[in-house]
Amino acid sequence: MTATEVTPVGAAAPEHIPYELPRPARWGGTGLLLAVLVLFPLVFPNPAVTSIGVFTMIYLTAACGWNIFSGYSGYISIGHAAYYGIGQYTVALLAMHLKVPAGWDTFGLLPAAGLVSAVAAVPIGFLLLRVRKHTFIVLTIAVMFILQLLAFNLTSWTNGSGGLELPIATWQGSFFNEPFYYVGLVAAVAACAVSWWVRRSKYGLGLLSIRDDEDRARGLGIRATRTKLTAYAISAFFVGVAGGLYGPFVGSVYPQFGFDPNFDLAVAVLVFVGGIGTLAGPVIGTLLLIPLQQYFYLQFGNANLYLIAYGVLFVIILRLLPAGIAPSIIRMWRWFLLNRRRAAAAAAAGAGAPGPAAVVAAEAKQVKP
Amino acid sequence: MSILQVSDVSKSYGGIRALAGCTMTFEEGAINGLIGPNGSGKTTLFNVISGYERADAGRVTFRGTDITNARPDRVFEMGLGRTFQITRIFPRLTVLENLHVASQRKGFLGQLRGWNSAAERRRAMEVLDFVGLTPLADEWAGGLSYGQQKLLEFAFIIVARPSVILLDEPAGGVNPTLLRSLADRIRALNADGVTFVIVEHDMEFVMGLCDRVLVMHQGCALTAGAPEQVRADPDVLEAYLGTDMKGTG
Amino acid sequence: MVILQAIIDGILVGGFYALMACGLTLVFGVMEIVNFAQGILVVLGAYLSYALYSHLRVDPFLSLLITIPGMFLVGIAVYWTMIKPIGQDRVIMSLLTMFAVGTIIEGILDLVFTSNLVQTSTSYENSSLRVGPLIFPYVYLYAFAMSAVLLGGLYLLLYRTRFGRSLRAAMQNTTAARLVGINTDWVSAFTLGIGVGLAAAGGMVFGLTNSFDAASSYDLISRLLAIVIFGGFGSLGGALIASIVMLVIEDVVAVVWSPTWGQTTFYIVLIIILLLRPQGLMGRRAVRAQ
Numbered sequence: 001m002t003a004t005e006v007t008p009v010g011a012a013a014p015e016h017i018p019y020e021l022p023r024p025a026r027w028g029g030t031g032l033l034l035a036v037l038v039l040f041p042l043v044f045p046n047p048a049v050t051s052i053g054v055f056t057m058i059y060l061t062a063a064c065g066w067n068i069f070s071g072y073s074g075y076i077s078i079g080h081a082a083y084y085g086i087g088q089y090t091v092a093l094l095a096m097h098l099k100v101p102a103g104w105d106t107f108g109l110l111p112a113a114g115l116v117s118a119v120a121a122v123p124i125g126f127l128l129l130r131v132r133k134h135t136f137i138v139l140t141i142a143v144m145f146i147l148q149l150l151a152f153n154l155t156s157w158t159n160g161s162g163g164l165e166l167p168i169a170t171w172q173g174s175f176f177n178e179p180f181y182y183v184g185l186v187a188a189v190a191a192c193a194v195s196w197w198v199r200r201s202k203y204g205l206g207l208l209s210i211r212d213d214e215d216r217a218r219g220l221g222i223r224a225t226r227t228k229l230t231a232y233a234i235s236a237f238f239v240g241v242a243g244g245l246y247g248p249f250v251g252s253v254y255p256q257f258g259f260d261p262n263f264d265l266a267v268a269v270l271v272f273v274g275g276i277g278t279l280a281g282p283v284i285g286t287l288l289l290i291p292l293q294q295y296f297y298l299q300f301g302n303a304n305l306y307l308i309a310y311g312v313l314f315v316i317i318l319r320l321l322p323a324g325i326a327p328s329i330i331r332m333w334r335w336f337l338l339n340r341r342r343a344a345a346a347a348a349a350g351a352g353a354p355g356p357a358a359v360v361a362a363e364a365k366q367v368k369p
Numbered sequence: 370m371s372i373l374q375v376s377d378v379s380k381s382y383g384g385i386r387a388l389a390g391c392t393m394t395f396e397e398g399a400i401n402g403l404i405g406p407n408g409s410g411k412t413t414l415f416n417v418i419s420g421y422e423r424a425d426a427g428r429v430t431f432r433g434t435d436i437t438n439a440r441p442d443r444v445f446e447m448g449l450g451r452t453f454q455i456t457r458i459f460p461r462l463t464v465l466e467n468l469h470v471a472s473q474r475k476g477f478l479g480q481l482r483g484w485n486s487a488a489e490r491r492r493a494m495e496v497l498d499f500v501g502l503t504p505l506a507d508e509w510a511g512g513l514s515y516g517q518q519k520l521l522e523f524a525f526i527i528v529a530r531p532s533v534i535l536l537d538e539p540a541g542g543v544n545p546t547l548l549r550s551l552a553d554r555i556r557a558l559n560a561d562g563v564t565f566v567i568v569e570h571d572m573e574f575v576m577g578l579c580d581r582v583l584v585m586h587q588g589c590a591l592t593a594g595a596p597e598q599v600r601a602d603p604d605v606l607e608a609y610l611g612t613d614m615k616g617t618g
Numbered sequence: 619m620v621i622l623q624a625i626i627d628g629i630l631v632g633g634f635y636a637l638m639a640c641g642l643t644l645v646f647g648v649m650e651i652v653n654f655a656q657g658i659l660v661v662l663g664a665y666l667s668y669a670l671y672s673h674l675r676v677d678p679f680l681s682l683l684i685t686i687p688g689m690f691l692v693g694i695a696v697y698w699t700m701i702k703p704i705g706q707d708r709v710i711m712s713l714l715t716m717f718a719v720g721t722i723i724e725g726i727l728d729l730v731f732t733s734n735l736v737q738t739s740t741s742y743e744n745s746s747l748r749v750g751p752l753i754f755p756y757v758y759l760y761a762f763a764m765s766a767v768l769l770g771g772l773y774l775l776l777y778r779t780r781f782g783r784s785l786r787a788a789m790q791n792t793t794a795a796r797l798v799g800i801n802t803d804w805v806s807a808f809t810l811g812i813g814v815g816l817a818a819a820g821g822m823v824f825g826l827t828n829s830f831d832a833a834s835s836y837d838l839i840s841r842l843l844a845i846v847i848f849g850g851f852g853s854l855g856g857a858l859i860a861s862i863v864m865l866v867i868e869d870v871v872a873v874v875w876s877p878t879w880g881q882t883t884f885y886i887v888l889i890i891i892l893l894l895r896p897q898g899l900m901g902r903r904a905v906r907a908q
Contacts (some may be wrong), residue, residue, distance in 0.1 A: 016507045019463070076710060078717065127889065131896050134709045135851065138652055138843050139892070145840040146885040153878045202469075203480040205462075209470040212459040218441040219419060219451060220471040220525065261836055265721055268714070307725030314718035318711055319703065 017337050019330060033283075037185055041178050050177035052294040054249055057184025058242045059290045062263075063270045063282035064191035065238025068198055069231045071277035074211030075133055078264045079140030082147045083236040085258030086120055087113035087243025089151065092164040092253045102167030106248045107183050110241050117240025118233040125232035129225060141261070148259035163254035166247050180249050187245065191238045192283065198231070199279055207231055211277070239267075262307070266293070269314045275324030284325050289313075372397035372564050373418070373449070373533055378427030379588075380413055387413040389588035391427070395533075400555060400565045402579035402596070404572075406609050409585040411568045412454060415535050419451045420444040431533070446473065450526035451535035456518045460511030464502060464521060467510050468493040471525040492528060500524045500554065516547045523551070533564045540571040552578050576600060584608065619751055624873045628866030630758040633765040634823040636861035638838075639845045640769065640854050641816035647789045647852030648809045651701060651712040655720030657839025659814055662723060663689060663821020664830055665731060668738040678738050678822050679760060685818040693814030697807040720835070728832040737829040738822075761823040768819055769858065772812070776854075785809060789852065837881075844888045850901025860899060 020026065041050045062084065070076045090113045091106065100106055128139050151158045158164065169176065198204040206227050209217040218224050247253045274285025293306060321328060371394035380388040387410045395401045403411055416422040418429050420441040429437045436444055450471075459467050465485075472489045474480065497503045500520045505513065510521060519539065526534055536555075540548055548571075555565055555578060569575045575582060576596045583593040586608040592599065599605055642656045653659075666685045670676040676684075700719060704711045746755040776782035787795040788805045796802050824830065824838070845864055849856025864884055872880030891898060 018507070019509070076714070127892060131892070134650070134652055134713060135847065135896075137710070137713055138847065142840055142844055142847075142885060142888060145836070146882065149878070149882045149885070153882060197481075200483050201481055202474055202484040205466060205470055205484040206480075208462060208466075209459050212461050213457055215421065215441070216453075216457040216459070217470065219421070219445055221442045221445045221473055221529070222470065223442050265717070268717075272714075304725045304728040307721050307728070309725075311718045311720075311722035311725060315700070315715060315722070318715050318718065322707075322711065 017334050017341075019334070021330070021333060034189070041181050045174065047174055047177055048298065050181055052291050054177050054180045054184055054245075055294055056286060056290040057181060057188050058245050058249075059266065059270060060188040060283065060286045061184065061191045061245070062239045062242035063267050063274075063286045064188065064195050065235045065242070066267050067235075067271050067276065067278075067282045068191075068195050068238070069228075069235035071271060071281065072198065072204060072207045072211060073228050073231050074277075075129070075228065076137050076268070077140040077232075077235075078137060078261075078268055079142070079144035080235065080239045080267065081258075081260050081263040082124070082140075082144040083117040083121065083239040084243040084246070084260070084263050085144075085147055085151065085255070086117045086236075087240030088247040088253045088258040089158060089164070090116045090240070091244040091247045092166050093157070095166055095248075096164065100167065102248075103169040103171065104179065106167065106169070107179070110183070110187065110244045113244025114237040114241040117243075118237040121233045121236035122229065125229045125236075126225075129228050129232070141264070144259055144261070144264070148255050151255035151259060158255070161255060163252050165252050168251050169248070180245065184245055187238070187241050191241075192279075194234065194238075195282075196279055198234075203227065203230070265307075265310055265314070269310050269317070272314065272322075272324055273317050275326030275328075278324065278326040281324050281326045288325075370397045371395060372432055373566070374428075374430040375414065375418065376428045376430070378414070378417055378429065379425045380410075380417055380422060381425055386588050388417065388424070388427075391585070391589045393583055393590045393593065395564065395566050395583075396581055397564050398559070398562055399580040400559050400567065400578055402575040402582040403566055403568045403585065404570070404575060404582060404599075405585035405591070408587075409608075410588040411585055412537060413588075414585070415451055415537055415566075415568065418444075419449065419535060445471075445529070445531070448530075448532040449535070450529065450531040450533075452519075452522050452526060452537055452539065454537045454541065456515070456522050458510050458513075458518050458521050458525075460509070462510055463507050464497070464510050464513070465490075465493055465506045467521055468496060468525045468528050471528045473529055496524050496528050499527070499557075501550070516543055519543060519547075520551075523554070527558065531563070533566065534558075536565060536567045536569075538568055538570065540569055540574045548574065572600075620873050621870055623752055624869040625866050626752060626754065627758075628869035629862055630754070630762050631827075631869070632862035632865035633762040634820050635841070635845065635865055636858045637765050637768060637816045637823075638820035639842050639849070639857040639861050640772065641813035641820070642842050643846045643849065643852055643854060643857040644772075644816075645810055645813040646846070647854075648785060649701070649712070649806045650709050651716065651810075652709075652843075652851075653810070653813060654713060654717040654839065655696075655723060656813070656817055656842055657835035657837075658720045658723045658727070658832070659689065659692075659817040660821040660824055660838055660842075661830060661832060661835045662727065663818035664738070664825030665727060665736075665821075666818070667822040668736055668825050671738050671740070678740060678826055679764065682764075682819055682822055685822065686815045689818035690811040690815040693811035694807045696814070697810040701806070701810070702803060720839075724832045724835055731832065733831050733833070735829040735831050736825075738825045740826065743826065757823075757826055761826070764819065764823075768816065772816075772854075775812075781805075781808070841884055844884050847898055848888060848891050850898030853898070853900040856898060856900035 040053055044050065062080070066077070066080055091109045094100065094109050094112060095106055100109060124143055128136055128143065131139065152160050154160075169179070171179065198207070206217065206222045209220070209222060210224055210227060214224055243258065270285035270289055271282050272285070273289060274283065275281030293310075296309070297306060317324070373395040375391055375393050378388050378391045379386070391410065391414060403414075405411055413422065417424045420436070420439050420443065423438050427437070428435055431444075431447060431449055434447065436447065459470065462470070469484050469489060472492065494503065494506070497506055500523060502517060502520055502524065505517065510518065513521060523539070539551060543551070552574065555567075559565060567575065567579065579596055581593065582596050582599040584591040584599060584605050591604060591608055592602055594602075638656060638660055642653055645651055645653045663685055666688070667678045667681045670681040670684065671678055696719065700715050701712050704715065740757075743757050746753045747759065748754075776786060784795065784800045784805050785808075787798070787800055788802050792802055795805075828834070845860045846857055848864060849858070849860030864887055867887060868880045868883055871883045
């Protein structure tokens with residue numbers, strides 16, 4: 001029996017060490033985080049601070065959305081700014097043509113921003129997903145630039161480099177950020193919820209199997225193209241919503257800020273730092289880095305430093321911690337559990353149970369990710 | 370009764386003819402062995418049958434349906450699974466998740482629900498018990514030993530209850546104990562009605578296990594018959610030991 | 619006649635774009651790395667030639683004697699520090715790493731040179747050769763000649779030298795190359811060096827013929843990528859043909875329709891080629907493992 005390959009003779013199979021934090025920790029942590037985020041603007045009402053909060057929510061929505069595709073499928077896209085821009089322009093154009101008044105009504109346009117982005121993503125994704133992974137990455141950037149060029153050229157629609165103005169809400173200066181923050185929070189929570197649901201659904205399992213070995217997945221009945229395309233559209237939706245929030249917040253939409261390669265860089269760094277392909281990764285990365293970035297921007301006001309800093313950070317993460325922070329936390333937790341078990345085995349050895357050596361040998365079969 | 374037929378299939382890679390008008394039938398309910406010298410086209414044949422390669426010409430029929438150039442996912446859904454020469458599993462998923470990838474679900478809503486339904490989990494554990502990997506259910510598949518991964522690949526093919534299983538060199542690099550247990554499991558499944566086609570170089574394994582042996586040479590079928598018959602066939606001996614080197618590589 | 623002029627312009631410009639595109643595709647062919655930093659490296663070359671000219675009055679073409687070897691060394695250094703240490707998932711990790719490296723260089727260049735547009739302007743930059751109604755600006759002629767020389771030299775290197783043979787072997791099959799004793803690390807390092815050196819040359823011309831700043835790299839890298847995909851990743855001939863074809867198309871569209879649509883045609887051509895032939899003009903079809 002092959003069971004002998006698995007456990008050494010004479011010892012019971014060691015208890016499996018889980019790959020996730022215990023359920024109470026996960027749910028408790030999420031609840032706590034949510035509470036903190038909800039109370040945040042009430043505790044720190046200073047507009048400079050809440051403005052950072054708004055950007056954090058925008059990037060959180062985009063990062064979770066991006067991760068649903070690039071993280072779970074393994075197809076890294078560095079051109080999702082295409083959908084950021086589409087989201088911005090959708091809201092701007094709809095606001096203009098439908099004469100949407102400033103204020104709460106512009107938020108009603110957010111689902112439209114997401115939907116238009118998702119619909120645009122289908123043909124684009126269909127075209128892009130036909131090629132190998134590295135060509136895919138390259139093409140995502142090309143697509144983004146095509147859209148940027150179109151935004152510059154189709155002046156009758158987009159007003160080209162003149163940009164489009166959005167109605168500015170007439171809220172009081174000190175209250176201006178709060179609505180954006182809370183709507184952004186709702187969007188971000190929605191993105192995270194979808195991400196969580198994808199991860200535990202049958203659909204998501206198919207996506208993850210594509211990441212590991214697409215051809216093998218095909219041979220097991222997974223419809224790869226359909227699966228990838230769906231994830232691509234979902235991620236485009238959320239990035240579009242993020243754009244739809246950004247536009248009204250800053251008040252104007254320009255081709256180079258809508259279709260902005262720096263956005264792609266930022267989202268990639270955020271998710272990689274936090275842990276690409278994980279649930280908590282985008283959240284950790286965004287909550288860590290965006291406030292930092294915004295703070296530096298306000299203090300030093302120099303865009304170049306931000307480029308250099310992000311670039312350096314990206315290189316460091318890629319080299320030292322390519323899996324990101326979240327998996328490292330899991331690894332430390334497992335190491336802690338493993339040690340605790342060995343200590344218990346050593347203590348029990350005195351009572352005649354299999355000694356730590358046997359336990360360690362059995363554990364050698366349980367390999368860390 | 371033939372469950373799988375290959376008619377006049379040809380496949381070339383540039384100047385190399387991997388399959389040249391290959392015609393063979395695989396008997397239902399039998400353990401069919403497929404042997405032949407290196408370069409005779411066995412893996413290519415598997416690739417064409419399972420939809421991983423497009424045939425240049427010819428037809429593949431499975432249970433009466435033409436599956437020539439069908440997509441791999443379609444072929445699997447119809448009940449034909451295959452393993453690879455170099456074991457391919459999903460290293461970043463757990464063993465249980467690996468199995469669940471293969472469990473089929475109908476419909477859009479089915480895709481939305483959690484991947485670990487009670488019925489599927491029962492089936493997965495049943496299969497894990499069958500191959501002896503139960504203690505490893507929640508382990509990362511990438512950490513498994515070579516033999517365990519081979520069993521895992523075998524396991525997730527079985528989960529969907531296919532009617533035909535193509536095994537590409539299942540004995541490769543495997544120790545005798547594991548080999549025996551693999552043979553036992555193949556026999557057990559075969560007793561339940563699963564048809565096997567096994568590509569192998571390990572003659573003892575093939576001759577001891579298979580009801581019928583087919584021989585390929587230079588991209589087409591050479592002969593077929595009972596193991597003892599094939600073993601003694603002078604053409605087969607010449608194919609393996611003969612002097613011609615055309616078509617190898 | 620206007621169209622003929624546009625075609626000629628396209629060929630001349632395509633010539634030096636071919637330098638940069640060949641650098642990109644060569645690196646991919648040997649190491650399977652998409653050098654995302656190629657755009658900013660071209661801009662770096664442009665700034666170097668610009669600085670040498672404006673401060674030391676070194677003629678841009680002569681400055682290549684300094685910038686090409688210098689950037690060649692930069693390429694080697696980048697290989698050893700950034701690419702070689704990558705363990706798993708080389709293709710994607712190196713792509714992202716070069717993306718990051720490019721961003722860092724862009725930030726530094728923007729810091730040092732600020733975002734003012736500059737251009738290397740020499741005394742001869744406005745004079746041209748006139749053949750009938752057709753105009754051949756001297757700068758472009760010299761650049762084209764230089765490109766021809768450099769690409770010819772590259773061809774000789776690849777097909778007439780031992781190093782070139784090693785390089786082509788590594789391009790075909792890295793493992794097999796190692797087995798026959800080729801030091802693939804140095805071959806890779808040198809290849810990246812060559813790719814960056816070619817970027818320096820292209821950059822010099824770019825700086826001569828365009829006003830630029832650090833942000834010009836984005837437009838450049840997108841065009842170069844479009845060219846390389848069109849020609850087929852890993853194919854030098856493909857890069858050459860693609861450069862000329864795409865630049866000619868762009869110029870013709872620019873005169874016939876409008877310059878901004880000229881730029882967009884780059885991508886339209888790209889989409890068309892992807893629909894019809896995903897591997898590009900002369901690229902190899904992706905072969906499935908097993």
